[in-house]
Amino acid sequence: MSLKGKAAAIGIGELKPVKEPGDLTALGLMATVAAEAIADAGLEKKDIDGFLVGVPFSDPGMIYPASAAEVLGLNVRMLNQVDIGGASPAGMIWRAAAAIDAGMCNAVLCIVADLNKVGDQRPPVISVQREFEAPYGNIGANCGYAMIARRHMHEYGTTARQMAKVAVDQRTSALKNPLATFNDKALTIDDVLNSRMIVDPLHLYEIVSPVSGGAAIIVASPELAKRAKNPPIWLLGAGEYANHSTITYAPSITESPIKPAAAAAFKMAGLQPKDMDLACPYDCYTITVIVTLEDAGFCKKGEGGPFVMEHDLTYAGDFPCNTHGGQLSFGQPGLAGGMSHVTEAIRQLMGRCGERQVKRAALGYVNGNGGIMSEQSSLVLERRS
Amino acid sequence: MSEYYKPLPKPSPTSRPFWEAARRHELTLQRCGACRAFIYYPRDRCPKCFSDQLAWERVSGRGKVYSFTVVRRASSRAFSDAPYVLAIVELAEGPRMTSNIIAAPEDVRVEMPVEVCFDDVTPDHTLVKFKPA
Ligand SMILES: [Zn+2]
Numbered sequence: 001m002s003l004k005g006k007a008a009a010i011g012i013g014e015l016k017p018v019k020e021p022g023d024l025t026a027l028g029l030m031a032t033v034a035a036e037a038i039a040d041a042g043l044e045k046k047d048i049d050g051f052l053v054g055v056p057f058s059d060p061g062m063i064y065p066a067s068a069a070e071v072l073g074l075n076v077r078m079l080n081q082v083d084i085g086g087a088s089p090a091g092m093i094w095r096a097a098a099a100i101d102a103g104m105c106n107a108v109l110c111i112v113a114d115l116n117k118v119g120d121q122r123p124p125v126i127s128v129q130r131e132f133e134a135p136y137g138n139i140g141a142n143c144g145y146a147m148i149a150r151r152h153m154h155e156y157g158t159t160a161r162q163m164a165k166v167a168v169d170q171r172t173s174a175l176k177n178p179l180a181t182f183n184d185k186a187l188t189i190d191d192v193l194n195s196r197m198i199v200d201p202l203h204l205y206e207i208v209s210p211v212s213g214g215a216a217i218i219v220a221s222p223e224l225a226k227r228a229k230n231p232p233i234w235l236l237g238a239g240e241y242a243n244h245s246t247i248t249y250a251p252s253i254t255e256s257p258i259k260p261a262a263a264a265a266f267k268m269a270g271l272q273p274k275d276m277d278l279a280c281p282y283d284c285y286t287i288t289v290i291v292t293l294e295d296a297g298f299c300k301k302g303e304g305g306p307f308v309m310e311h312d313l314t315y316a317g318d319f320p321c322n323t324h325g326g327q328l329s330f331g332q333p334g335l336a337g338g339m340s341h342v343t344e345a346i347r348q349l350m351g352r353c354g355e356r357q358v359k360r361a362a363l364g365y366v367n368g369n370g371g372i373m374s375e376q377s378s379l380v381l382e383r384r385s
Numbered sequence: 386m387s388e389y390y391k392p393l394p395k396p397s398p399t400s401r402p403f404w405e406a407a408r409r410h411e412l413t414l415q416r417c418g419a420c421r422a423f424i425y426y427p428r429d430r431c432p433k434c435f436s437d438q439l440a441w442e443r444v445s446g447r448g449k450v451y452s453f454t455v456v457r458r459a460s461s462r463a464f465s466d467a468p469y470v471l472a473i474v475e476l477a478e479g480p481r482m483t484s485n486i487i488a489a490p491e492d493v494r495v496e497m498p499v500e501v502c503f504d505d506v507t508p509d510h511t512l513v514k515f516k517p518a
Contacts, residue, residue: 137463137464137485139461199454200455249481
């Protein structure tokens with residue numbers, strides 16, 4: 001059983017995130033990106049017969065997929081919410097392909113939009129985290145990733161400069177992305193290290209900024225893909241894994257469930273990390289990129305720090321990585337931040353990235369990461385020439 | 386007396402013995418009668434073997450810092466008294482716990498030995514914390 005070549009992405013819609021959402025609503029953003037993605041695919045709304053949606057932080061509710069589908073005026077044969085945190089968008093792509101391969105539908109709208117306001121984070125709603133984490137001040141994602149970074153530094157000698165390099169290279173690419181929130185000023189390693197320490201050892205510029213926005217992708221059957229107006233971007237491999245929710249209880253905090261997720265994706269694709277022309281690893285923090293590159297197999301365990309120093313991660317470099325700027329420079333519009341890694345890989349493979357276009361981009365790796373290195377969903381995507 | 390404004394644990398039937406022991410200033414863990422694993426946080430069945438033969442045992446209270454962060458700016462206003470040291474402590478018996486290290490931030494290190502201490506934050510609530518051993 002494989003999803004290799006069973007479906008392709010044929011259309012994308014994505015908004016430039018905004019810092020102040022004003023009168024926007026999550027469903028309004030969804031309608032905008034849905035219309036954009038359907039038009040981009042060369043389809044009409046009536047062609048959409050599958051619907052996968054992430055539940056916005058700003059607009060939760062029961063039976064959310066049906067409610068959202070009704071607002072968007074969809075008639076669908078398959079609908080579901082995907083609720084694996086920041087891995088939800090990547091997770092949607094293979095779920096859509098699986099539904100298509102099963103004959104349930106032909107064109108799946110995968111969508112996320114959120115109003116992600118800067119402000120006070122509440123204690124978590126899951127009782128275990130509320131009972132055993134929140135009383136000690138383990139609230140929000142910053143603390144967990146800081147502890148991952150600290151342990152990684154301890155085990156492997158990873159340095160603050162190595163982590164900062166990730167933010168610097170991604171910013172260089174963001175300068176060429178008109179959709180990025182932070183695309184007006186280059187960063188240096190010293191800029192990152194001189195920014196305010198938020199959670200030792202992570203500085204302000206190593207942490208995503210919450211913004212509001214949305215994105216959508218149309219995943220289509222081979223029949224639809226072959227007559228699409230855009231070059232279809234085929235799903236070659238997918239893998240998913242989780243073995244904990246809170247890192248306190250993870251078997252290791254420096255070796256993540258990305259390892260089995262990525263291995264499954266590469267195995268299904270029949271390819272290896274070195275075959276990839278670009279990588280879009282989820283980046284909520286700089287350390288997330290380093291751990292992902294190690295666990296996905298782009299370098300050996302513990303060598304992520306030296307790897308990012310030795311390679312140019314920009315769109316023009318020898319290892320193009322998060323060429324949209326990553327969430328660190330694109331911004332994190334809720335789950336749509338995780339969708340930005342998927343849309344960027346698809347855009348690059350379609351050859352639509354303008355000034356930041358990676359040359360000879362045929363194969364791309366994407367990883368979605370939910371919670372504190374918890375849910376992991378990896379994709380291998382291909383543009384066939 | 387100033388009001389305690391941080392989140393407090395709301396014990397469940399499963400976890401109540403843990404917090405009641407903490408109020409007596411004792412650290413107790415569940416232990417599986419089948420596979421002998423120590424378990425934290427409290428469960429209804431062993432997460433390793435699914436046995437329901439779980440019993441409470443008082444443990445040493447000794448451990449080491451697996452990792453930590455100094456929270457300079459908290460994501461929640463309830464912790465506006467930052468900085469504080471948030472840590473994952475690996476207990477001598479094996480399980481890891483989220484807790485705080487009661488020490489100056491600059492004195493905390495990964496792998497540092499620690500021992501349990503108890504913080505009676507309200508008349509009804511005692512949190513399990515750690516200090517350098
Ligand atoms: Zn057991």
